[in-house]
Structure formats: C-alpha cells, structure tokens
Amino acid sequence: MPASNENTKKQAVVGSRSAAEERAQSEAIFNSIGDGAIATDEFGKITRINPTALRILGYKEKEIIGKWFPSAVINVDENGVPLSLIDRPITRAFLTGATVSDRAYFQRKNGTRLAVSITVAPIIHNNRPIGAIEVFRDITLELKIDRMKSEFISLASHQLRTPLSAIKTYAHMLADGYMGEILPLQRRSLETIIGATDRMNELISTLLNITRIESGSIAIIPKTTNLVKLTEEVIKGLRHIANDKHIDVKLKYSAPAILKTDSLILKEVLSNLLSNALKYTPEQGSVTIKLTGRNQHLTISVHDTGFGIPKHSQQQIFTKFFRAPNVIKHETSGTGLGLYLVKGLVTRLGGKVWFESEENKGSTFYISLPK
C-alpha cells in the first residue's frame, strides 16, 4: 500500500474516534447536568432525557424517548389547567428562534404538580431550528421562601406602623390643641415629629408595596375616581416642599377626568412622581401636571424644570435601587425605589409609564391609564 493511502486511513480512524469521543463527552455532560434536561429534534420529538429530568418527572427513559414533547411532558398553570401549545416555552423558542425562560408547573407521571423554572434554547443549524434543549429545575423551595419573605415583610411593616400611628396621632393632637394651648416653638417641634413619622411611613409603604408587587399579591380595588380631585390632594400633601423651594406647581386639565381605578394606588404613583419632580428641581423652578383624555385612556404627565436624567442612565431609570449619578450630587437622600415602584404599580393598574428627559433641562413622566 502506498504511504499516502496509509496516512489517509489513519486520519479517518483518528477522525472517527474524535467524533465518537465528542459524542461520549456530550452524552456525559448532558447526563451529569444537575438540572433536568430534555432534548428534542426539529419536530419536537424527545431524543434525549437526562437522569435528573427522569427523576423529577417520574418516568423511565423508554416511556418518554421518541414521544412528542408537548404531549409527553405536560405544563400546567398554577390552577392545574394545561398551558396552550402557543404558551409553552418550547413552542415560543421554536417560533422565535431565541432562548426562552419562564416559570411553569410540570404535571408528573403520578399526577402531582411541581413548580419549575424553565429555559429552552433552540438548536440552530444553517439558520433553521433543528431541535431544542429544555433545561429546568425544581423551584418549590424558592417559592416557599419567597412567600415567607413576603409574609414576614408584610407583618413586620404592619407591626412597625402601629406605634407610628400612635406617635403621629398624639403629636397631631398636641399640635392641634386637644391637650391645651402650646407655644409656637413646641408646635414647630411637633411638626418635626409629624414630618419624621410621615417619612418613616413612606418608607414602610414603599417596602410593603414592592414586596406585594414582587409576590403578585397586591390587591387592586377599582372605584370611580375623580382624577382632578385626586391630583389636587396629592399637590396639597406636597405643597410644603414646593413652597420651601419656591417651586411653582400647576395643574392643567381641559375636561373632567373620571376613571375607574384603584385611587389609593394611583395616589401613591402620583405622590411618587410629584415628590421626585420637586426633589430634583432646583429652587424657583416649575412643575406642571397635565391631565388629558383620549378615547379609552387618560394620560397624566408630570413635567419639571429639574436636573434631568443623563442619556446613559435613562435605560436603568425604572430598575430597583438605581439613582442617576447627577442627582446623587444634589440630593443624597433617596432609596432608588420610587420609580421601580411606580412602574410596578402602573402595570398592575393596567397602564403604561414612560418619560422624556434632557440633562439640565428637565423631565416629563407620562402615565397612561385605561378609563
């Protein structure tokens, strides 16, 4: 045999050994993943399932290989109702060609439900999906801890508020002369106590609402609401800040603004936006609140002539704990939770929130709500 033929054969053996080794290696990786993993072909038929997935679902390998994924592995919602095909993460991954992550419940072979976090990645070859890999993990404990955390914060906040209510009520009673005449200096001291309890209350409210939004347990109680009256109440509540900084606050509306919404939550949203506008607008500036109605929606805009949001910070403005660097210089107090809360609350009310801003010129925040 010529030497060149001999070399080609050797290379082929080496090549095929490499392919076999690669297959064995990928098999080992797949089987050793700590999370459940299921692979399908382009038609959604299960081609591989790892031991963790078998253990979680309660199946044997031969019962599931070759079956159509959506009918072999049932996804249900929190009430046990099967998810429609279009809502399943694997369908969305196939349709979009992108990795999809979601939470869902699996119905196991024995009929019990299990909360899982799912990530599905389509396998793309030559620009078309040739299969998908679904990786999932049991999140029962995570959900339980989440619930416990929410209950704890809710109870702790409530317990914190009870003594605060007594402090505030008695301070008011003293200031209002329920216990006899007081001197102007004593009144100012009582007003300081009342102001401090209000700040503490705001913090507790923010914490409570964020916990409830994140756990999905915030209760919405829609009632017919006069938005003009509500906005006037919000302005009245923050008037002292505007007066201290000589900021001109205007309310503009062209027609009665009546909508069915949760007035307490909307009041919280407006208070947050107005207090931000006042906080981040220099003295002698102005804040304008406009109420406009169109078709089935009402839009509220809060415009200020304040420091504005730098372009590079605009994408993060609704994220938790974020504070733009330019405002930290001017106003050191603040939690970075206000706009995160606003977005969460407006979303729960079925509305949208967005903004326009230019550094050193001001910002306008808009809220659109269904009537």
Added chain:
Amino acid sequence: MANVLIVEDDQDLNAAYTIILKKEGHDVESAFNGQEALKLLKKFNPELILLDLLMPIMGGLEFLQNYSLKEQHQDVKVLIFTNMENSPEVTEAYKLGAHRCIIKSWTAPQNLARVVDDALSTKATDSAA
C-alpha cells in the same frame, strides 16, 4: 352627632380616637376586639363603626361576618381603620360590606373627624361607589 363604636386593640389609639370623636360631639363607645364589640352591640346601636382588622381574639373580618353587616345592618357604616393597605384583607372587608378603608398611620385627627362626618352623610346606597 352620631353613635360611634370604636373597635381597636391598641389602647393608645383607641383612647385617641375616643377623645377626637367625643370632641366632635359624637357619642362614643369602645371595644378592643371583635368579640367585645359584638357584646357591646347588644346594648349600643351605632350609626358608624371604626374597625381595625388585625386584633387578638376576634379580628375585623371575623367581626364583620358575625355582625352580618350586609344582611342585617345595611344602615351602619363601617370604616376600616388599618395599616394593611392594598392587602387581600381589605378587599375581603369591602366584600363584607365595609364603607371605606383608611390607613391609620396616614390619618391626622382632623381627617379622622372629616371621614367620619363624610361617611355619616353618605346614603347607604352610595357605599359601594
């Protein structure tokens, strides 16, 4: 001026609300939990009840169920006085016929007197609005 029943387990707040509402000229009785309130209601007919939700022995929701507010006492206004805003308990209280919910820690004495007057001047049919 009206008969008002205060149901609040915190002694300091209960005393404060009593002072404020008496000063407004109302005839005020107070209880420290739902069970005490039910006992008092055998001899006292309030036009308005100021009700806390979280109380020992019998909380506000259980009180509302026992008192059959919607079925037997439609003319009595119940103001929920709580610190549990936006909570499922508040939603439940509305279902059981509560007129309005007020956040304790936000309410100054003048506001308390005002919301009591507002509630008393509202007709029973307006309660759900």
